[in-house]
Amino acid sequence: MLPKPAVAQALVPYTLQIDSAQLEQTALSLAEEAVQLARLQQYQLAVPRAELATQLAPKNSQTWTLLGSLYIQVEQFDKGIVALQQAQSLAPDNASIRFVLGEAHFRQGRYEKAVENLQAGLKLKPETPGALFDLGNAFYKLKRYDEAIAQYEKAFALEKNLWPAINNIGLVKYERGDIDGAIKRWEEAVAIDNKAAEPMLALAVAIYGKGDKEKGLALGEAALKLDRRYATVEFMKENLWGERLIAETVKFLETPEIKAALVKIQDAPPPPQISP
Numbered sequence: 001m002l003p004k005p006a007v008a009q010a011l012v013p014y015t016l017q018i019d020s021a022q023l024e025q026t027a028l029s030l031a032e033e034a035v036q037l038a039r040l041q042q043y044q045l046a047v048p049r050a051e052l053a054t055q056l057a058p059k060n061s062q063t064w065t066l067l068g069s070l071y072i073q074v075e076q077f078d079k080g081i082v083a084l085q086q087a088q089s090l091a092p093d094n095a096s097i098r099f100v101l102g103e104a105h106f107r108q109g110r111y112e113k114a115v116e117n118l119q120a121g122l123k124l125k126p127e128t129p130g131a132l133f134d135l136g137n138a139f140y141k142l143k144r145y146d147e148a149i150a151q152y153e154k155a156f157a158l159e160k161n162l163w164p165a166i167n168n169i170g171l172v173k174y175e176r177g178d179i180d181g182a183i184k185r186w187e188e189a190v191a192i193d194n195k196a197a198e199p200m201l202a203l204a205v206a207i208y209g210k211g212d213k214e215k216g217l218a219l220g221e222a223a224l225k226l227d228r229r230y231a232t233v234e235f236m237k238e239n240l241w242g243e244r245l246i247a248e249t250v251k252f253l254e255t256p257e258i259k260a261a262l263v264k265i266q267d268a269p270p271p272p273q274i275s276p
Contacts, residue, residue: 027057031066043073054083061091069100077108095125099134106138114138129159136168137240145172163192167199168240175242179206197227198239205245205252220252221261228265 030053037046050067057063064087071080081104088097098121105113118135122128136151149172152165159165170185183206189199201223208216229235231253236246252258 023056024060027053027060027063030056031063034066034070038070038073043070046070047074054086059090061087061094061097064090065094065097065100068097068104072100072104072107075107077104080104093124095121095128095131097121098124099128099131102131102134102138106134106141109141111138111141115142127158129155129162129165132158133162133165133168136165140168140172140240145176148172161192163189163196163199166192167196167202170199170202171240171242171245174202174206174245177244179210182206183210195226197223197230200226201230201249202241202245205249208252209248216252217255217257220258224258224261225265228262231262 030049034046034049034053037043037049047067047070050063050070053063054060054067064083068080068082068084068087071077071083081101084097084101084104088094088101091097098117102114102116102118102121105111105117115135115138118131118138122131122135125131132151132155136148136155139145139148139151149169152169152172156162156165166185167189170182170189173179173185174182183203186199186203186206189196190203194200200219204216204219204223206216207219224231230239230249233246233250236249241249253262
């Protein structure tokens with residue numbers, strides 16, 4: 001007898017059922033991992049997790065904000081701005097996104113764009129000391145000195161231990177030639193935090209320049225013991241020191257007393273590690 005003809009079995013297409021809620025949960029878990037890694041400054045490990053989180057939850061503004069912030073940390077500013085703009089389109093009333101966008105533009109030297117974003121964020125959340133301080137810095141870089149001082153004062157009024165705001169008013173005043181006004185502000189900043197190397201060194205340079213060399217040298221050595229990075233011009237620039245103050249500080253660092261102090265600081269043993 002003849003064999004029965006084979007009946008072809010066609011494959012039935014199978015549509016994968018995607019659980020969007022599960023994807024969202026996975027995305028948030030990845031985002032949380034990224035946040036934990038960022039706290040440990042392991043940004044290179046945090047970025048791919050945040051990237052995957054945005055792919056799994058493309059309509060979640062938090063994942064895009066996180067990704068944008070991480071890109072800024074690894075200095076991929078253009079990518080950071082694109083991610084943050086995506087976050088902003090999803091959450092237009094979120095002031096924090098505007099603040100981070102302001103930071104991204106500031107770090108690229110786009111100070112006008114930084115001002116624009118920081119002001120937009122402050123319209124939504126006006127009593128934010130950090131954003132007011134950042135806005136002051138943007139105005140300072142644009143040489144809009146009165147506006148810079150106004151923002152620093154607002155920031156300090158909201159957060160009374162925010163010595164960097166008082167310190168930066170000193171930076172503005174020094175660049176404008178108001179040495180006594182700068183000294184007064186740096187003294188205030190050191191009174192708030194006597195371990196703050198920046199206002200202490202700036203104060204030392206200003207006092208030394210006015211003729212009180214002994215006090216200036218003593219303060220300068222104390223400041224450099226706290227943070228010798230201020231002995232480098234690059235670090236001063238990173239902290240927004242102006243040309244006038246940098247020039248005077250370079251001369252101060254070349255004095256025999258401070259050169260000797262820096263050698264001692266360099267050769268000093270590291271502080272003992274305290275066991276937990």
